[in-house]
Amino acid sequence: MRFNLQPLVVVFGSMLVAVWALPFHARNLQGETWILQEHQKTVTEADRNVFQATITDVELGSFLSTQGLHNNSIYNIKGNYKNYNGDSIVMKVLKIVDDEAHAEVKALKGVGEYVDSGMFTVKGKEEPVIIMSKVPGSVLSDTPEYQKAKTDDKEKMKEEAIDLMCKEVAQVGRSKGILHNDNRIENIHVTMSGNKVDSVRLTNWGAYELYTMDKSTAEAEIIAFCKKRWTPVDWFVQADFGSGSIV
Structure with missing residues (x-):
């Protein structure tokens, strides 16, 4: 079972203090019997092949987002990629290839937002990336x-x-x-x-x-x-x- 830490604002005198605590709703x-299992547990051996290809024909655009829990950065894409206009897609640069990365690709495919995935050179270093629809x-x-x-x-x-x-x-x-x-x-x-x-x-x-x-x-x-x-x-x-x- 997982918990999200939530910020809780506490008032001491006239000063507001934010602390981190377990959420108000566990x-x-x-x-919930209709919730079946963690999506990551559905990853198969076939799903683990999605980062084997090397992506070369992409030009990174402007920087969109800084480092997250499982990614290093997110970029816009210049020009077109495959049949997609660059304005409609983004590239997420991941930290590592693991089953969380495989599960994200599988989920993006499931909801129709997946474009491509593989290894791509970012700032001189080959990194695992996912190209997806821009929301x-x-x-x-x-x-x-x-x-x-x-x-x-x-x-x-x-x-x-x-x-x-x-x-x-x-x-x-x-x-x-x-x-x-x-x-x-x-x-x-x-x-x-x-x-x-x-x-x-x-x-x-x-x-x-x-x-x-x-x-x-x-x-x-x-x-x-x-x-x-x-x-x-x-x-x-x-x-x-x-x-x-x-x-």
Whole structure:
């Protein structure tokens, strides 16, 4: 069983202090019979061949993201690659080739966002990479609408995004048999219409908190599961408390 550490804001006198604690809702999946197994456990020997090829005909574009838990960086791609416009795809540079990497490729294939994978030379060093569809939108807390909003409006935006996110989790789960449960705010892209969240897309199909599931599960049951585990409290944004108030 895995746990996500969540930030908890504690007030001491007039000072806000952020500490890391177990989440308010335990991520206990064992009681959900429709959640079958960790997606990584479905990796087969055939799935482990996806990084054997060498990729050469790609030109990296601008740098998109810094190092993550399992990746070193993410880049835009210049020009076209195969039948894809460079504006519609990105390259993720992984740290190592292991079953988490194999599982991510398998999941991307499952949800229709996989383009290619293999070894590619980045800054003079051969690295394992995945080329995948670029997910439209932005992280909610990065949008100008959220950053300019008052506290109550920010909470409303979070609620709107989580509602739409859980519907998307259910739709993907029922159509693809994959449960995306790593639904931190940074893994969800939104598009805005004024101060209203118009749509959401799931990102980050890494093995962590990814499960296979029974596609016949009722949509309402999946949504209820998702909304119980992901609330505006879980979508903590440190910048909302000011850089001088959080330690």
